[in-house]
Amino acid sequence: VKRFLLYVRRSEIRGVDIDNPYINIITAVTVPDITDVTAVDYDVSDERIYWSDIKTRTIKRASVNGTKLEVVISADLLNVRGLSVDWLSRNLYWMSSDGDETQINVARLDGSLRTTVVHGIDKPKCLVLHPAKGKMYWTDGNAINMANMDGSNSKILHQNQKDPVGLSVDYSSSRLYWISSGNGTINRCNLDGSGLEVIDSLKKELMKATALGIMGSKLWWADDVLAQIGTVRKKDGQNMAVLRTKTSGVVQIRVYDKDGQKGKNVCVLNNGGCSQLCLPTSEHTRTCSCTTGYSLTADRSTCRGVESFLIYSSSDGIRGVSLDPGDHSDTLIPVSGTQLAAGLDFHAGNDTLYWTDLGSNKISRATRDQTWREDVINTGIVRAEGVAVDWIAGNVYWTDHGSDLIEVLRVNTAFRAVIVSEGLDQPRAIAVQPLEGFLIWTETGQSPKISRSHLDGSDRTVLVNSELIWPSGIAIDYQENKLYWCDARTHRIERINLDSGKEREIILKDNNADLFTIAVYGAYLYWTDRSHSNGSIRRGSKNNASDAVTLRSSLGKGLRDVKVFSREREKGMNECGRSNGGCEQLCLYLGAHRMSCSCAQGRLSADGAACQVDEVYLLYSEGAAFRSVHVSAPGNQARSSTPVASYQHSEHFRNITALTFGYRRPRSRIFFSDGVYRNIQVINDDWTGRRVLAEHVASVEALAYHRSWDVLYWTSSTASTITRHSLDQSRPGAWNRDAVVRLDRDNHPHALALDECQNLMFWTNWSEKKASIMRASVWGRSVRVIVTEGLLTPSALTIDPRAEKLYFSDSSVGSVERCEYDGSLRHVVLKASSGSGSVSGLVLYRDNLFWLDGRRRAVMRAEKLTGDDVTVIRDQIPQQAVGMAAVGNDTHRCELSLCNVNNGGCSDLCLLTPNATVTCTCRGERKLLHDNRCVSPNSSCNARSEFQCGNGECIDYELACDGVAHCEDKSDEDGQYCEKRDCRGGYKRCNNQRCVVHSRFCDGVNDCGDHSDEASCN
Template sequence: MSDYSFGLPPLATPNPCAANAGRGPCSHMCLINHSRSAACACPHLMKLSADKKTCYEMKKFLLYARRSEIRGVDIDNPYFNFITAFTVPDIDDVTVIDFDASEERLYWTDIKTQTIKRAFINGTGLETVISRDIQSIRGLAVDWVSRNLYWISSEFDETQINVARLDGSLKTSIIHGIDKPQCLTAHPVRGKLYWTDGNTINMANMDGSNSKILFQNQKEPVGLSIDYVENKLYWISSGNGTINRCNLDGGNLEVIESMKEELTKATALTIMDKKLWWADHNLAQLGTCSKRDGRNPTVLRNKTSGVVHMKVYDKAAQQGSNSCQLNNGGCSQLCLPTSETTRTCMCTVGYYLQKNRMSCQGIESFLMYSVHEGIRGIPLEPSDKMDALMPISGTSFAVGIDFHAENDTIYWTDMGFNKISRAKRDQTWKEDIITNGLGRVEGIAIDWIAGNIYWTDHGFNLIEVARLNGSFRYVIISQGLDQPRSIAVHPEKGYLFWTEWGQMPCIGKARLDGSEKVVLVSMGIAWPNGISIDYEENKLYWCDARTDKIERIDLETGGNREMVLAGSNVDMFSVAVFGAYIYWSDRAHANGSIRRGHKNDATETITMRTGLGVNLKEVKIFNRVREKGTNVCAKDNGGCQQLCLYRGNSWRTCACAHGSLAEDGVTCRRHEGYLLYSGRTILKSIHLSDEANLNSPIRPYENPHYFKNVIALAFDYNQQRRGTNRIFYSDAHFGNIQLIKDNWEDRQVIVESKYKNLF
């Protein structure tokens, strides 16, 4: 932009910011003001010192939240944004905020998306930590010492206070029966929680014990806050404009009335040094007053309506220690402080505390079921209406589920995201194991002896197997399948069973390597939806969504076919057998229900859950009893280099997912040639001559850190000399050429371009 005066040439004054790499006299940012002199400025999270040139780090600022934004502003000048504002789409309808200064993260609740999210104060690392059917989220409090997160929400028509680790894992509830919650705050050093419920102020230990009402009739209390320096509890009674404070035990209540004329509809309160910060919705103002007596009110920001919560981000405010700080207090899951020197160990949903009062043990058996939005778990006792599993969320169209009890791991398929995933039962970790090359994957089954996972793909009409971590993916059946759906395995006997929905519906059986493929049932079935094995009595059960029946046969011979249940006006998707009972999902009964009956005659049924919706899919009984037996694949993978597939009678097949089986029958040798091709973010391969071989000659490779937009490939064949080949590829996103071996090691950038994102 140029400045011209009529008839005069532009002024040829020197650029005051030219020196010091464009920073002029400034330490960070140099701006040219209207007099063409240098004006120094600072980036976010920094402040200009008294010399007006040097920026210093400053991580103390005022946080305030409105429904659609979170802002961090300068304490001295609240019109100046101290951090990058969080707005739509990251924010939908925020209600409360808190922070963890040690990791420099902000936490907030969003009632529209029913989530709790967090991000670093520099705006990066946005993630959802809680998203499990929570409604009406109100309070939120960070325990920065014990590294836990507390919040108030409603589940199953009950409002409660919940706690989890800061990453959202190990969730449980500690206080139930709250009526009208509004605020929540915590004192981790003292081990105390405080919250409002209607017009009452309440207190409890942070494990939920010793809950009591401190004050009643507080006339719409808001802004519940703790002065950690003077150990006082503050709140505003928005109904009459008074500021209230008391000792942390509820003693010495003081009512400050000097702000009654100033506050017409207070919505938030926070504390900093010797001042109280307040927000008033009717006045659309933020301001301060004296902490001691509420006098000297000062308006610091106008035209700021709709403030729902405020906090002063200050690392100095989050100090102290408690008995949970070191080694999680010796607790295996949750450590919850109850005083300066005491703590309680607690367990997440589906676990119980052992006799040492520190270690958590998962319950031995429970029923899992899938809905589109995730995986849930309930007790096997019909009268127990509690959860037995911390809900697994974040799915789009979850269908097939199975488990590996020895590793306490749950597996599932997601037809929406087209992937197979797994998670620890306590959800301390979760990962995707198969993310590409899937058609429509529905059923999965775990071989707990060999450590393999099987799945059906009715999009490509395949049955595949891989190791439990998703490696060595291998097609075992690719011919003669017509829409395979449900699947089950009997690892001790070496059998694989599946259902088909195609032109000729059937139930098939094969060995775990795909050999000896036969049809067990082909008559009198239409939509065989679910399949389950009774490992004790060697029976195979299935339900049919068209004939509305549950039937069973001898799993080895296919004989002795019996009807267990015949219904009407039902929509059975899945069946599971455990002990003396069978369990099934019925999407037509009571808006989606799970029912139970005796496995010999299920006419007398018990409904275990109702109202689960029409998206109810598979049921499975998580139990440790199932994982019995052994075979030759149990030890050292049966001697196989890649996959060990048991065929019964002490025989096994070693299979090579990538490469061909060597003469020794156990090791895999590399293919002499293959066709390599790229997607935008992945490198894949196919066979040059054997079109029937659907397995990849080399393992597919995807890494978002290296692959963003691969557009060209070159190949250096030196396998016979060095055992691997070199692959060269260009990535338009990174603007470089990279080199990697075809065992996906020794990646390096060999050409770096200054031109990026050209394609």
């Protein structure tokens, strides 16, 4: 559609047919994406609509098709009114208030490089542009105003217009139109204001006009009292037609016309040669302009940033101000889109700001001109209070006050690791000294302190732990190597020598102050005082700050961090600054020309630089994210690295309810279900190749993969089914969501495990009558209950296929038990009191059990036979973890049970011990002989020289296994017995499996019958 009518009401934007506005052409934009719209415009080249929302104080945009909705500007938009797109120069103009003054502002279409071009507007309402002419027009009260698009040559075109609305440019006739809603007239003039005409044909028809649009020979109007939208002839206002009724509250009308945005100006080509904003002033001239904090150099085209300035964070966002108390100008466009900005730092070398956001639980960064921005960390954070940038190694450190951790990330990578986790108590402020290899932080818990370590977390030392109550801010004087801190409860600013931790001095003592954060630059300290003048930033001498002056006041109680942005800080070099120190992932400087390579993913190899991928690891789900942990991690050392990078993608999954792993050459795949999108998906273990396997599934409690068949099984509690689904649906006979087990509605299958070697499946059943563990073949046959006693809510289940043992846990009890595949021989492996807690996600790998402990929010490990060596390998998991799987090529190997090969050498029953060794036993009262045969308990045969047949008769021991049946039941020639038996004491084995008395070997007689007793007699 080339043309449609855009009309805007407070809570909706609609694009309708020009001739029949009851027909929608585009998807309407409504609540919650808009709440109170005041202006709208469009850009045909990108097919986007822009609008301002006075309630959310934002400017947003979206594609015409309803996709790609995003916030363009969200900071300091008070009372935003007019809005207009310069489709040629690719700029956006709007009017908004800042305090008592209303301004006209301009930025790039993405919201970057914002600046103000017109000040002092009193009563703003409408704003329109003529990009080809380089002119802008706006209403101010009852006046029509004009200026060049850089704000120059501002003048009033007409006054006393009686509440002008619907200001519009008719580009085809080069005229300006508006409606004086106070008297119902349509007015027009030339673009320079000359030739004013008043069309009064609608004076008696319109009651309270609110909007006007232009295209071709028609004008579109809207009237709030009449609640109508209609048209008139542009030439004379005649031929009035009502097109839509019962439509009140229209605030603006625009005709979206793909052919309507044409022309050219000098900014079209190479941005007019400007490094930032190109603002047209006529058909052939332009002005280069800079965003706040930058100024034009002598060439009048290039923008250069202020070298040093102060940045601060508050509940209103992030701002920049001058270091000079007498200069009240801003030095940074307010950073938009923050919820509760807290910790701040910067990397001046690439003009980048870093901040933590306590509202969104993210760490973000942006260039100071805000032409680029990204989230650095958006998962796995509870409450990141402080952030610090190592500008030499390119690492960023932060404190997590909520999970008591200090972490590090190499920027522009996914290499993230915990470097300090033990013994932290509410870490808050943090700073780095990369030249010396030091990390410094404060803790505000039960024992307040200031500590120091190397940048890898080693050699940890307490610098200050006396006369502290709440050390909330720290700063390093890199010139003099001193550490400053402020304490909001002792009301002091103090300092020490950073090397020695001594020479403690009080720089400021003010009992009325609420000293929150601090910065040092040159000869001065800068700090935030939330009790002074309703939140102030103050400056004082770094040797004696009693000479304090105020830089900014009335910033509110939400005032938080402060830093001085300066390139002077970033001097020096160390080993990590050269090719990352040769490290594959993280290079952490230790001082004195020493550095340490560390692996955020995998393990450090023998060369001390490369990182090796684990052959097997644990993968678990945490809400909408996949996390991993080493299986062999010695306690919480697992926190320092992860086997693989975490992964999440909210567009595809938001609530992982179950997961399992499957290896089928050549790929390792993760299968998972999502409770929000209600589907089952698969993704490769390198987080590629994601696809949906099944849509619109009922609740999925557990998943299990049959590698040999390439089939996925899952349980559904709500559907009371176990379903199987072939991954390759093109294969003949493929199963497509086949319910292999259907239970009645009183039964609710949950945890699931497969033994594909024996084609058995096991599941826990939360029956409304009696909870149980059940078993069936993988075809769904022979369904039976195997465990019921003492079960309430059996929550976890796994198998040891090599030992043919079943492990399970009941969340109501908290213990972990083991039993045979038939449910017999139950044995408690882990008692609830021994640390098993609330068990879910039970996994067995080799000699260990792993599980998720819901109470501890931890991943646990214990020895599978005895339950000993209970170890926390990952704790303080921020969200409730749900499913877990062991990922590795050998985790699903179908190893045949030893009892399946010749019955394990047993003549009767072959049983496996928990460690997968064979134990022979006998049915009934028969007794087991040392050769693993079962005989009658009342046998009269000589235990040394005779063989007891199965029917109880006795024959000579040497006649057994001679190829001739001497027993009536032929038990003396049982092939399984003869192949596996060991000869009794005093007998020696022949090659043909016979046993002959040892003394008859090498006596010159063929006693074995195959001459093997005489073969090696030399």
